[in-house]
Amino acid sequence: MAFLEVNQVKKSFGQGDTRVEVLRGIDLTVEKGKLCVLLGPSGSGKSTLLNIIGGIDGPDSGSVAIAKEKIEDMNEKKLSLYRRKHLGYVFQQYNLIANLTVKENIEVGAYLSDAPLDVDELLHVLGLWDHKDKLPNQISGGQQQRTAIGRAIVKNPDVLLCDEPTGALDYKTSKEILELIEQVNSKYQNTIIIVTHNDAIKHMADQVVSLRDGQIRSQVYNDHKIPAMQLEW
Numbered sequence: 001m002a003f004l005e006v007n008q009v010k011k012s013f014g015q016g017d018t019r020v021e022v023l024r025g026i027d028l029t030v031e032k033g034k035l036c037v038l039l040g041p042s043g044s045g046k047s048t049l050l051n052i053i054g055g056i057d058g059p060d061s062g063s064v065a066i067a068k069e070k071i072e073d074m075n076e077k078k079l080s081l082y083r084r085k086h087l088g089y090v091f092q093q094y095n096l097i098a099n100l101t102v103k104e105n106i107e108v109g110a111y112l113s114d115a116p117l118d119v120d121e122l123l124h125v126l127g128l129w130d131h132k133d134k135l136p137n138q139i140s141g142g143q144q145q146r147t148a149i150g151r152a153i154v155k156n157p158d159v160l161l162c163d164e165p166t167g168a169l170d171y172k173t174s175k176e177i178l179e180l181i182e183q184v185n186s187k188y189q190n191t192i193i194i195v196t197h198n199d200a201i202k203h204m205a206d207q208v209v210s211l212r213d214g215q216i217r218s219q220v221y222n223d224h225k226i227p228a229m230q231l232e233w
């Protein structure tokens, strides 16, 4: 049975003449531990779908369930617990807390979990051990994104949602971050969804979903994934 299930999700913004139908009946299932890439032109609804899966925004109709728990059945308190228990978020902007060190930023994520990963071990996995006592403005963009990934995965979420995780990074650093995401996926077996404009990223995914005008235009399952290290664009 699918771990993440999206059923007939619809979403519009605005009223009357300015109403835009952003998602027009999305059906999507992702199995546990798989890496799914969501592609599509600007405005096709990728971030909106990610926010609905993440319980940040609600659908107008349709349903989302993770491990059989349906979001629409939850009140605000349950939803907040659901986000805490199941989800980690990584954005293009790292959103780190400026006056906390790398380690403390990651501990913020650990604090939200009943069963967090070991922070020191994770700092090694992230390649941040030597930078753990620095503030965000004392490290590079790639290291800041590593910290943000650490903060998201330290609570060992079932689902990691990444919205343009390499959008602000140069080529070499982007590949390092994709390698890290790949490593996290195989080490911790989280289900990962990456929203991106970068077509090359699809080659490292188990499942590639292309959106256009709020609908799924195509869906492909890769039998032969290419390691992030070998991607080129």
Ligand SMILES: Nc1ncnc2c1ncn2[C@@H]1O[C@H](COP(=O)(O)OP(=O)(O)OP(=O)(O)O)[C@@H](O)[C@H]1O
Residues within 6 Å of the ligand: 013, 014, 020, 022, 040, 041, 042, 043, 044, 045, 046, 047, 048, 049, 197
């Ligand atoms: N809160 C909102 N209020 C009004 N319109 C919105 C809102 N959020 C998104 N939209 C509109 O919904 C459409 C889809 O936006 P969305 O961000 O989901 O697309 P996207 O595929 O992620 O685009 P991009 O690749 O540019 O990030 C856009 O036309 C956007 O203007």
